[in-house]
Amino acid sequence: MNTTSSLFEKHDNIVNSALTALHTRSYFTPYPENPKAYSEDGDSKGKNFISSVMNNNFGELHQGNANAWIGEEISPYLQLGIGVKYPSYSIDTYISNAVEAQKNWSKIPVKQRAGILIEALDRIKTRFFDITYATMHTTGQSYMMSFQASGPHSNDRALESIITGLEELTKYVAEAEWVKPMGKFDLKLKKNWKAMPKGVGLVIGCSTFPIWNTVPALFANLITGNVSIVKPHPKAILPIAIVISELQKVFIENDIDACTVQLAPDTLDNPITKLLAEHQSVKLVDYTGGSEFGNYIESLNKTVFTEKAGVNSIIIDSVVDLKTVMSNIAFSASLYSGQMCTAPQNIFIPANGINTNEGLISFDDTLLALCGAINSLVDNPKAGAPTLGAIQSEVTLKRVKHLGELGGNVVLESKSIVNEEFKDARIATPAVIVMDESDYNLYNKECFGPIVFVIKTSSTESSIALAKKLSFEKGAITCGAYTTDKKTMQTIEDEMNEAYTPVSFNFTGAAFINSHAAFSDFHVTGGNPAGNASLTTSEFIVKRFVWVGNRFA
């Protein structure tokens, strides 16, 4: 354990820079998002990795002899099973391993824990290209998104959890002499304060962002002294398995129980999530996924953190240049085929059109501009395939193929395009469906995937009221708004913020509402039905431990 305290010193610069960024909310990352910033042979090694692991056992974990080897992931690019198998254990084994590991991990001082965890992020960095291919062939994300979202951006958010945790756990002195003047004498007491971890944490992953949506909770658990069991989505295990294996290796190097983090894979036919979540030893549950299961998780009498479904709106009131606006929206809606929790779904446009620098543009022409922008993006041979990626699941594809069931007027059909590299890729371009504002019951649900509803409203005031109502009733993670009028801008900000929904105004060019940067943008507010937690506020950390103070006469 000699190395562990020096690991904190080793990463001293990162810690200090990250703490500053956290408070100033400024841009910060120690993990560049450009693949070219990494080793030249990284990409070819990543390709070798994915080739060698396919149809093989994933042998990098250190959880002991498996009961069985399981796995049923399917590549959305190949539409074939990738054949990777993961070690599987009984529920009792996961729990007893976790409880045993907890005894040691909770006693390691927080700064040592921080050093170990940041060191693990450095190791994960060496696997970014392996993670890229693992993410592509499970989620269907494009190469670049797989690299950025599962690599540097995930490390950023993991680091954010570590730093927020470090700050919360060291915010008070660890011990003190307390002296109270009593008149004729002083009452002196020695005191100490400890952040006692709540216990075993379960982190339930999703199929589309298996690392990005898992590591904030995983590292929040670890920094606060709680061991973790990660239950990934059965269709997206490989990316997080790599992350866990690197954590386990760093634990072993530092004489720490590898089972401080365990991978607990399952299959659709034999799900284990409820067995783990309901186990009395599991005290913390983090969940990303559909609302129905998320509501079940929230009903458990435990400390739970959820990110569920939501309906993201874009309010268009007035713009400077319609074309740049529609290009931006088309990209946001097409990126990873609308399978991001931050993708826009409902675009509210007033029936009497919008003001632009070229004068009033009618509703129909605005709609045409949107459809044109989508077409020119997806039909661009260089841009289409890398923007869309592939459709993660058959369920999503089926939804897109039966647009008629959603109601409204389909003005742009979804179609497939060719991905030159992956001829068999499951691809669907965004569909556009027009609805009237009175069709609330049609557009008030998340239609996950490449589906955009354009809602014709009586006025911008009505657009705002409907977007706000949707946020309150169905949840929203983000909201876009376009207006050249200061007063309208303030109204949109006030109204949507009251529904605990953040607003991005007048995004064009390289600014997209889909992106949430660590250390600056909170992800999900926790204040509306899209989830009860926020990455990464103090609340995301402090609910994971309990302050206990002792006094000594």
Add this chain to the structure above:
Amino acid sequence: MNTTSSLFEKHDNIVNSALTALHTRSYFTPYPENPKAYSEDGDSKGKNFISSVMNNNFGELHQGNANAWIGEEISPYLQLGIGVKYPSYSIDTYISNAVEAQKNWSKIPVKQRAGILIEALDRIKTRFFDITYATMHTTGQSYMMSFQASGPHSNDRALESIITGLEELTKYVAEAEWVKPMGKFDLKLKKNWKAMPKGVGLVIGCSTFPIWNTVPALFANLITGNVSIVKPHPKAILPIAIVISELQKVFIENDIDACTVQLAPDTLDNPITKLLAEHQSVKLVDYTGGSEFGNYIESLNKTVFTEKAGVNSIIIDSVVDLKTVMSNIAFSASLYSGQMCTAPQNIFIPANGINTNEGLISFDDTLLALCGAINSLVDNPKAGAPTLGAIQSEVTLKRVKHLGELGGNVVLESKSIVNEEFKDARIATPAVIVMDESDYNLYNKECFGPIVFVIKTSSTESSIALAKKLSFEKGAITCGAYTTDKKTMQTIEDEMNEAYTPVSFNFTGAAFINSHAAFSDFHVTGGNPAGNASLTTSEFIVKRFVWVGNRFA
């Protein structure tokens, strides 16, 4: 509103000193606990106040024309109704007043809110003697406890909430320009971050500490921008009514809606707590009281903070001087007749006795020493009455009068003693009942009031195990321990802390386990069944608001 920003500057010194104390956990108060530190005529004015308000309407509130005037408080010292009546309104009126007030209060910047609230504490300070008599004649606390607990110590904890809130709400920059290097250009966004309040807060008071247990939540709500409705216990309204009236006066002086805080009294026959708690506009509920109602509050799908019943243990392993130890325990058990949530109930003593500087003292002699210490305290004419105060409710008195129903062997009966000033006071001295460690089902419940169980255990190990089990299963707010052995001390600390229970070691003299000092001792950990919240951790604050960030291209 010109005055409000200068109010923050006016109290700048207090804010800075309090922030330092918060992090160093050192002794701090701007409100001396000695009545002599206040105006000389304060006490006589307090007596005049209580005389004038008895059998009268409490006319200091500013909530508009009342539907009715209600009140049924009884003085435990006089055993007579005090006849004070408070204005009562419909549930709809409280809610619509609150919703209206919220619009303005939530928009006042946090530093201005802090200035206004600290100013209100200054005004409350001028009412400390009024509050003292109001507390005595509702709770039965002694004069000195009424002064200290409802006066300076309450102001301390209110200030702690303000300061913790101020720190949490200003921990990030309010706005920033975010610049991300994109290679050939920089992506620049303006961003802002807002702490959006959750909405109307309901604070439910208890009968024994009507101010101390109410103001931490009340001021936590207010500093985070949430208006509050205070629903006091029907038998202890007057003390908090004074506090609320002073807040309302400061609000009015600063052009703020007086209904930012409302008093909502009720009677035992016509309770309104559930009507308020279940109202959809009420988003936050703070509660102090019995576990059954507390569990109901926790089952509401809202943000709730509870302090419920618990069973506090004292573990006696070995001592230097038995007499000083037993004097200390006797005082802790007698103070306000055991009606403190921090009073010890279960005293675990090994059957084979305890080691002292005078050699091994048998279980029976240890027990005798405890009973002797209680007798010499309560029978001391100068110390007995001021220590015991009076019994707040008939229910508590009835429990003490039917000790036989509790099981075990009553070795010291409860009795009444004379209070020279109040001949009719409802008084009961602590009873001592001996039980065997196997009688777990007898001593595993809170017997509120002056009742002490001495539990004969097979060993200190067994004492520790039972105290830990009790904390886990029934909750505990504090734990006392006496040992001269370093290893045993460490074991007790580790074991009880695992049950999220703080331990006070070897308290004698002026150190009592009952006392929890603001800025240093967290009150309730929130980790065991005694409550889900802790005064005053970050969690007590951050769950009351939601961070929302906006971005501007």
